[in-house]
Amino acid sequence: EIVLTQSPGTLSLSPGERATLSCRASQSVTSSYLGWYQQKPGQAPRLLIYGASSRATGIPDRFSGSGSGTDFTLTISRLEPEDFAVYYCQQYGYTPLHFGGGTKVEIK
C-alpha cells in the first residue's frame, strides 16, 4: 500500500504570506490520482486540487498543485484569513485510498 507523509505538521504564517505544503509518497503515484483537500473545524473536507495540479470547481487561483512521482506540493500564493485550516493529500489510484496525516496552517 502507498503511504503518504505530509510535512510540515504545522505551518505558522501571516496573512499575505506564501504557504508551501509537501506530500511525499512511499512509492510512485500517477499524477492523475493525487488530490488535496482543505478541512476547517467542524466541516467536511473540501476538494481543492485533483490530478496533482487541476483546481476543483470554485477554487481560487491562489491555490496551485504540482509534482510527480513521489513528491507533490500544494502552494497557496498569498494566504487569506479563510485559508487557515488543515490540508490533506490523498492518492486515489490504488486501494487502499490513503490520506496523508495532514498539515495545519495556522496564523502566526
Added chain:
Amino acid sequence: HVQLVQSGAEVKKPGASVKVSCKASGYTFTSYDMNWVRQATGQGLEWIGWMNPNSRNTGYAQKFQGRVTMTMDTSISTAYMELSSLRSEDTAVYYCARAYSDRSGYYTDGFDIWGQGTMVTVSS
C-alpha cells in the same frame, strides 16, 4: 444543487452495529462511486471503502474487512455503511464522499462532494 445528506448522530454500546445513510441529490446517483471515510476527534482522515452503484462491487480497507458492509438503494439514491462489532476506537465522524471513475475503474477527479458527516459514539 449537488449534495449528500447523511443521517443523524448515533450512540451505540460496544459490540453493537451502526448503519449510516447518505442520500444523494442533484446528480445521477448511478454515475458515481460512493466512498466512506472516518475521522476520530483531533485525528486525520481514514478511508474505509467504496461501492459502485451499477456493479454493486465493493472494496474495503483491510482494517475493516469482516466488520463493514456497504450497500445502496438506487431507487432512492441512498448509500449505506454498516459497521459491526463496535468498539470505543470506532468513535468518529463518518463521511460519505462521491467519486467519478473512468472506464478503467480509476477515479479521475478525487472525492469532489462530501456529506456533512455523522458522529458515531461508542460507549458503555
